[in-house]
Amino acid sequence: MAKVVVTGGSGKAGRACIRDLKAHGYEAFSVDRTRPAEELCPSIQADLADYGQALDALAAVERGPHGVEGVVHLAAIPDSRLFTNSVTFENNVMSTYNVFEASARLGIKNLVWASSETVLGLPFDVPPPYVPVDEEYAGRPESAYSLSKIVGERIAEQYCRWDPELKIVGLRFSNIIEPGDYELFRDFQGDPALRKWNLWGYIDVRDAAQAVRRALEAKIRGAEVFIIANADTVMTSGDDELLGKVFPNVPRKKRLEGNETLLSIEKARRVLGFVPEHSWRDTAG
Numbered sequence: 001m002a003k004v005v006v007t008g009g010s011g012k013a014g015r016a017c018i019r020d021l022k023a024h025g026y027e028a029f030s031v032d033r034t035r036p037a038e039e040l041c042p043s044i045q046a047d048l049a050d051y052g053q054a055l056d057a058l059a060a061v062e063r064g065p066h067g068v069e070g071v072v073h074l075a076a077i078p079d080s081r082l083f084t085n086s087v088t089f090e091n092n093v094m095s096t097y098n099v100f101e102a103s104a105r106l107g108i109k110n111l112v113w114a115s116s117e118t119v120l121g122l123p124f125d126v127p128p129p130y131v132p133v134d135e136e137y138a139g140r141p142e143s144a145y146s147l148s149k150i151v152g153e154r155i156a157e158q159y160c161r162w163d164p165e166l167k168i169v170g171l172r173f174s175n176i177i178e179p180g181d182y183e184l185f186r187d188f189q190g191d192p193a194l195r196k197w198n199l200w201g202y203i204d205v206r207d208a209a210q211a212v213r214r215a216l217e218a219k220i221r222g223a224e225v226f227i228i229a230n231a232d233t234v235m236t237s238g239d240d241e242l243l244g245k246v247f248p249n250v251p252r253k254k255r256l257e258g259n260e261t262l263l264s265i266e267k268a269r270r271v272l273g274f275v276p277e278h279s280w281r282d283t284a285g
Contacts, residue, residue: 200262
């Protein structure tokens with residue numbers, strides 16, 4: 001049974017990731033600054049913004065009956081509005097660096113971490129360069145949170161340059177939604193501008209967890225980033241209508257069908273085998 005450390009295991013995405021890993025035969029171990037409300041797996045408390053704590057926490061798991069085969073780094077301040085910009089940036093950058101560095105010291109070669117859709121230029125108050133947006137254009141951070149994530153992507157690139165055997169996959173998660181929150185999507189339908197900020201995208205928390213597992217299992221090397229979103233938008237209106245009202249002058253890279261995502265998941269489909277299995281329409285209609 002492969003052992004995987006999940007940082008931020010007490011959070012929304014972390015809990016879903018742990019459940020998914022266990023359901024697929026993995027042994028999970030959570031590292032988080034806060035105690036989990038539900039003990040899904042063994043856990044340890046640590047502030048990953050402190051390098052000594054990050055190293056000690058990963059080393060403690062590594063010293064178990066068998067070593068750590070992968071690290072999933074989800075721990076972060078998730079929103080610039082929760083703390084001052086400097087606190088958000090420092091925490092997220094240092095915790096990411098510390099997890100990468102501690103993993104390197106311990107010889108762990110398989111890392112998956114939570115980057116963010118925000119590096120694409122969210123909120124799209126300035127229109128995107130084209131739709132569907134993808135991983136091909138340079139990041140356009142618009143907040144301290146987004147800036148922390150793009151810095152994490154650059155750090156990953158350099159670690160993989162130093163060690164050609166290393167794999168660090170950054171998942172640019174869209175807005176992570178739990179099934180119980182899907183009824184809220186009804187409130188968006190009357191005004192397309194309410195969710196234009198991320199091109200009406202989202203990711204079901206269960207599919208976010210699936211993407212993490214597929215990234216861990218992917219037979220690739222080096223630093224890669226993937227947009228992770230559901231296959232549809234949060235809107236009942238089709239893409240043509242939404243874009244016509246909100247982004248009429250944005251170029252389209254392909255013909256758009258119905259409500260398909262405007263956050264391209266083609267790279268994740270092709271490389272990771274990621275296929276979203278859930279939709280808000282299954283729950284809220």
